[in-house]
Amino acid sequence: RSALPEPAGVVEPVRVAPRGPVEELVAALFEAVLQTGPVGRDDGFFALGGHSLLAIKLMGRLRKAFGAGLPPRALFESPTVAGLAARLAAVQGRGIDQIPPVTPVPRDGLLPASYAQRRLWFLDQLESDLALYNTHICLRIRGPLDAGLLERALVALAERHEVLRSRFVQVDDEVLVSVGAEPV
Structure with missing residues (x-):
């Protein structure tokens, strides 16, 4: 490490604000689940510190907010606010990728x-x-x-x-x- 030159400067990433109500809501849910500051449309869930347990929590909140569910793999395939919002917009109203809610099973016997x-x-x-x-x-x-x-x-x-x-x-x-x- 001592042989390496000093970095020229830290480049701050440019944060692009979410576009439209779907991206804004997805960004707000990212912020709430990750407990972070403002999230841009190109920010990735895992790059911001998310992990698999928080991913499940986020997917549950997205289902509740949008009334449409995505499988957890959708977050791994489209981890940015913009990518996830696009997938939600495509699914919302169609119902083909909706995951049924968890219902309790009988616990008799x-x-x-x-x-x-x-x-x-x-x-x-x-x-x-x-x-x-x-x-x-x-x-x-x-x-x-x-x-x-x-x-x-x-x-x-x-x-x-x-x-x-x-x-x-x-x-x-x-x-x-x-x-x-x-x-x-």
């Missing part, structure tokens, strides 16, 4: 355990007294404790997160998950 769940169940069968996969924390509560409010908060938490109501059940040689309606 016994469900097959995932590979990770079967692995944890197996390890627990080997040594059931170990709590290797539990995270223990201690909280200090200052002031008077409203036990009823704490109980309601914990019940609401269990109602929201299925895993807190789930338990493993072995039927024959298969491990299944029972998702109870009531917290376990």
Whole structure:
């Protein structure tokens, strides 16, 4: 590095403002998801610091804003504001590339355990007294404790997160998950 000459100067990229309402909305969503300053029409999502998790978040917001969905690969193929806006404009109203919304599936009865769940169940069968996969924390509560409010908060938490109501059940040689309606 020491043998390299000093750079002649830093060239600031020229930012071209978004053109039209579609590009403006796409640029605003880029800014919101990436938590960055103004975004130009030629700015790329990944060049601005985006990654795959933020890409999924952006695609969800685009679907909500435009009422039309694009597959996540569209962002990889057209990562700029202008490119993505053009694809959205082409899809909007046609409905051929719309992705149906995620709908909950029934969670009644016994469900097959995932590979990770079967692995944890197996390890627990080997040594059931170990709590290797539990995270223990201690909280200090200052002031008077409203036990009823704490109980309601914990019940609401269990109602929201299925895993807190789930338990493993072995039927024959298969491990299944029972998702109870009531917290376990």
